[in-house]
Amino acid sequence: MSKIRDKNTKPEMIVRSIVHRMGFRFSLHNKKLPGKPDIVLSRHKKIIFVHGCFWHIHNCKYGKVKPATNADFWTNKRQGNAARDKENIRKLKQLGWRVLVIWECQIRKPEKAVNSIKRFLEE
Ligand SMILES: [Zn+2]
Numbered sequence: 001m002s003k004i005r006d007k008n009t010k011p012e013m014i015v016r017s018i019v020h021r022m023g024f025r026f027s028l029h030n031k032k033l034p035g036k037p038d039i040v041l042s043r044h045k046k047i048i049f050v051h052g053c054f055w056h057i058h059n060c061k062y063g064k065v066k067p068a069t070n071a072d073f074w075t076n077k078r079q080g081n082a083a084r085d086k087e088n089i090r091k092l093k094q095l096g097w098r099v100l101v102i103w104e105c106q107i108r109k110p111e112k113a114v115n116s117i118k119r120f121l122e123e
Pocket of ligand 1: 053058059060061062063103104105106
């Protein structure tokens with residue numbers, strides 16, 4: 001649990017390959033934008049975040065897992081993450097970006113993720 005945010009986590013790799021297969025070009029981890037978005041489609045002014053359910057407190061069973069040790073510490077950390085996520089998305093929207101968040105649990109059923117990504121990128 002030492003690494004809070006793994007840059008090349010598996011769900012992110014899966015989302016990248018989905019976007020890639022749809023023929024869209026993107027850049028990664030843009031440090032100049034709020035929240036260092038995972039996938040940035042500059043030409044389309046669209047951003048995709050891939051969030052781990054645990055770390056970003058998704059409202060699903062994975063987001064509700066309680067760590068066995070240091071529960072308070074991790075809860076604070078995760079709440080900090082979730083608050084920052086909200087703030088970053090708000091800022092990005094103000095800057096004119098459209099934002100999609102793909103959750104790790106959605107990747108467990110890739111065909112669903114594919115559909116929401118498709119809808120987001122093609123609208
Ligand atoms: Zn989830």
